[in-house]
Amino acid sequence: xxxxxxxxxxxxxKSILKGIDLEIKPGEIHAIMGPNGSGKSTLASVIAGxxxxxxxxxxxxxEGDDIGELSPDxxxxxxxxxxxxxxxxxxxxxxxxxxxxxxNETRKAQGLSEMPxxxxxxxxxxxxxxxxxxxxxxxxxxxxxxxxxxxxxxEIFQMAMLDPKLAILDETDSGLDIDALxxxxxxxxxxxxDDNAVLVITHYQRLLDYIVPDFxxxxxxxxxxxxxxxxxxxxLEEKGYDWIKEEVNA
Amino acid sequence: xxxxxxxxxxDKLITSFMALEDRVDVENYVHDVRSEAIKIFEDKxxxxxxxxxxxxxxxxxxxxxxxxxxxxxENALEYNDVKKYFIHDIDSYKIVFIDGKxxxxxxxxxxxxxxxxxxxxxxxxxKYRLVIENYFNKIxxxxxxxxxxxxxxxxxxxxxxxxxxxxEKPIQILHFSTGNESxxxxxxxxxxxxxxxxxxxxxxxxxxxxxxPVLTNSVTEIFANKxxxxxxxxxxxxxxxxxxxxxxxxxxxxxxxxxxxTFSFGGKLTRNNLNFYQQGxxxxxxxxxxxxxxxxxxxxxxxxxxxxxPNCESxxxxxxxxxxxxxxxxxxxxxxxxxxxxTNAFQANNNILLSDKATINTKPQLEIFADDVKCSHGxxxxxxxxxxxxxxxxxxxxxxxxxxxxxxxxxxxxLSSVKIPEIKQRINKLIAxxxxxxxxxxx
Numbered sequence: 001x002x003x004x005x006x007x008x009x010x011x012x013x014k015s016i017l018k019g020i021d022l023e024i025k026p027g028e029i030h031a032i033m034g035p036n037g038s039g040k041s042t043l044a045s046v047i048a049g050x051x052x053x054x055x056x057x058x059x060x061x062x063e064g065d066d067i068g069e070l071s072p073d074x075x076x077x078x079x080x081x082x083x084x085x086x087x088x089x090x091x092x093x094x095x096x097x098x099x100x101x102x103x104n105e106t107r108k109a110q111g112l113s114e115m116p117x118x119x120x121x122x123x124x125x126x127x128x129x130x131x132x133x134x135x136x137x138x139x140x141x142x143x144x145x146x147x148x149x150x151x152x153x154x155e156i157f158q159m160a161m162l163d164p165k166l167a168i169l170d171e172t173d174s175g176l177d178i179d180a181l182x183x184x185x186x187x188x189x190x191x192x193x194d195d196n197a198v199l200v201i202t203h204y205q206r207l208l209d210y211i212v213p214d215f216x217x218x219x220x221x222x223x224x225x226x227x228x229x230x231x232x233x234x235x236l237e238e239k240g241y242d243w244i245k246e247e248v249n250a
Numbered sequence: 251x252x253x254x255x256x257x258x259x260x261d262k263l264i265t266s267f268m269a270l271e272d273r274v275d276v277e278n279y280v281h282d283v284r285s286e287a288i289k290i291f292e293d294k295x296x297x298x299x300x301x302x303x304x305x306x307x308x309x310x311x312x313x314x315x316x317x318x319x320x321x322x323x324e325n326a327l328e329y330n331d332v333k334k335y336f337i338h339d340i341d342s343y344k345i346v347f348i349d350g351k352x353x354x355x356x357x358x359x360x361x362x363x364x365x366x367x368x369x370x371x372x373x374x375x376x377k378y379r380l381v382i383e384n385y386f387n388k389i390x391x392x393x394x395x396x397x398x399x400x401x402x403x404x405x406x407x408x409x410x411x412x413x414x415x416x417x418e419k420p421i422q423i424l425h426f427s428t429g430n431e432s433x434x435x436x437x438x439x440x441x442x443x444x445x446x447x448x449x450x451x452x453x454x455x456x457x458x459x460x461x462x463p464v465l466t467n468s469v470t471e472i473f474a475n476k477x478x479x480x481x482x483x484x485x486x487x488x489x490x491x492x493x494x495x496x497x498x499x500x501x502x503x504x505x506x507x508x509x510x511x512t513f514s515f516g517g518k519l520t521r522n523n524l525n526f527y528q529q530g531x532x533x534x535x536x537x538x539x540x541x542x543x544x545x546x547x548x549x550x551x552x553x554x555x556x557x558x559x560p561n562c563e564s565x566x567x568x569x570x571x572x573x574x575x576x577x578x579x580x581x582x583x584x585x586x587x588x589x590x591x592x593t594n595a596f597q598a599n600n601n602i603l604l605s606d607k608a609t610i611n612t613k614p615q616l617e618i619f620a621d622d623v624k625c626s627h628g629x630x631x632x633x634x635x636x637x638x639x640x641x642x643x644x645x646x647x648x649x650x651x652x653x654x655x656x657x658x659x660x661x662x663x664x665l666s667s668v669k670i671p672e673i674k675q676r677i678n679k680l681i682a683x684x685x686x687x688x689x690x691x692x693x
Binding site: 048049050051052071072075077082084087088093098101102103106109158162 | 645
């Protein structure tokens with residue numbers, strides 16, 4: 001589904017990603033872990049197409065197509081979804097209207113007609129239930145005054161509504177208490193099928209107790225220095241990142 | 251060879267005034283007021299950038315046209331051709347003018363328990379004499395442009411709502427210019443008197459039907475008496491050679507509530523002089539505006555709220571979005587007199603510049619002489635939030651739609667106080683048109 005070859009990217013003249021290789025197949029859950037400043041969030045943003053990052057080398061293939069030149073919305077239309085570490089507050093636009101617009105713009109790009117209001121309502125109700133979201137929440141302004149947990153739950157709610165092929169969860173666990181974490185993780189697990197894939201980006205292992213990865217990659221200084229299975233995450237939790245850094249330097 | 255210079259607009263207006271004098275009833279009260287007003291205009295002339303209040307708005311380019319001051323022909327329009335300029339999906343009273351002349355064909359007026367009719371009739375008929383003498387030109391300022399309008403005041407809307415009357419249908423005041431004259435200057439004069447406990451909603455629009463130059467210098471005097479409620483909506487979305495100088499004066503008595511919403515999306519040059527004078531306690535005044543312009547358009551909001559007695563409020567909230575080489579001005583004055591204790595006065599002016607060539611000059615002016623008041627003001631100038639753009643795009647909303655959605659969001663709290671849903675819907679559509687997007691949602 002996603003193939004990244006020798007990806008180099010940076011901001012202005014500063015290089016952040018220094019040769020990433022990663023392949024994610026349908027049905028898989030991958031986790032990228034790493035210390036602060038290793039380039040985890042940059043990788044997430046670059047896959048989603050954030051324009052302030054410049055790709056200097058390498059390619060990103062999504063279902064065989066090079067998506068490197070596509071705008072963020074065009075990538076979304078192909079099925080890439082990024083759950084933000086810090087979801088942006090947009091006063092004046094309700095959660096419902098935002099999601100309606102997102103879905104209908106995606107359908108338009110795919111040559112489909114707008115989703116009938118009745119179907120939209122049904123879908124909203126169904127997914128809100130899945131994530132234990134109060135109906136009143138849907139008419140509030142997007143992320144405005146939401147608690148950390150509400151913001152993240154809202155991200156996963158949007159993911160549920162948009163039904164992406166690849167969901168990238170950027171530090172979805174940050175700022176969540178254990179109950180909120182469980183709700184969010186359960187939501188992700190319920191949405192998981194054999195046809196879609198998830199890329200979890202996290203500093204800590206605790207989220208991976210709930211969203212169990214098939215593969216774990218360790219990102220240090222813009223490169224994947226180690227890959228393994230979920231046991232690697234436990235090892236990192238126990239020993240921290242220093243031993244890997246030492247291993248890399250040696 | 252003789253070099254005959256074209257008569258400039260000021261001379262032309264003064265000459266035309268003398269011609270007008272020959273035609274009107276000199277025994278009328280209004281006649282004296284007019285004569286005095288033309289003297290003021292003669293003295294002061296058109297304002298120039300040397301005056302502080304006109305520092306950022308130059309009338310030079312619009313004054314050079316050869317405007318006809320008294321249109322000759324009576325022009326007619328078919329309702330279906332101009333229907334789109336009305337809020338046509340609500341039942342309403344209509345006072346419609348074509349090239350400055352009243353169109354009975356397009357209007358729907360009333361004298362049933364209230365007067366929603368014409369200024370010319372009110373000036374001429376004895377039964378309105380008292381209202382005219384009590385209210386006409388009592389609060390319009392004695393500046394040159396308002397005085398010019400006063401000198402030429404012949405036609406416009408006259409609305410008198412007696413006490414305890416809830417006017418259920420809104421009143422639409424429309425001024426069309428047909429372009430049958432190569433360039434035209436219009437000076438509508440409106441007088442609106444709302445007595446105790448009454449409520450009225452008014453929508454005003456100036457619309458040119460082609461691209462010939464139009465200069466409108468309008469004066470509206472509004473009196474909101476005790477506990478009256480007045481909601482006024484100005485829709486300014488005129489064609490590229492139409493300019494508007496709107497001079498609106500509102501006097502509020504105790505416990506009255508008045509609001510003016512100004513939506514500026516078009517025209518060449520628009521200057522809004524909006525003045526609220528409070529006279530009484532527990533008065534509430536609201537001034538809101540959304541400006542979205544591009545090209546070389548210019549919109550100037552010059553507001554003033556005068557607090558004179560205790561326990562009153564004023565709320566000002568103006569949003570502006572400026573693209574291309576558009577220029578905007580916000581000059582908001584709040585004056586709180588020594589007696590006006592416990593005043594709550596808020597003012598906000600937020601702007602987004604979409605291009606490097608767009609300009610906004612914003613200047614809050616608070617003069618507070620009372621010591622127990624709550625006054626705040628704030629102005630911001632910024633670009634569209636890039637992180638919000640990325641966020642929306644990452645959810646599949648294309649750049650153009652994301653931008654539109656952000657601008658909607660930006661102007662949303664101004665629209666939230668619009669009480670007539672059909673107007674809100676119309677403004678939504680106008681914004682969408684202005685931004686060139688189809689909107690798949692309601693706010």
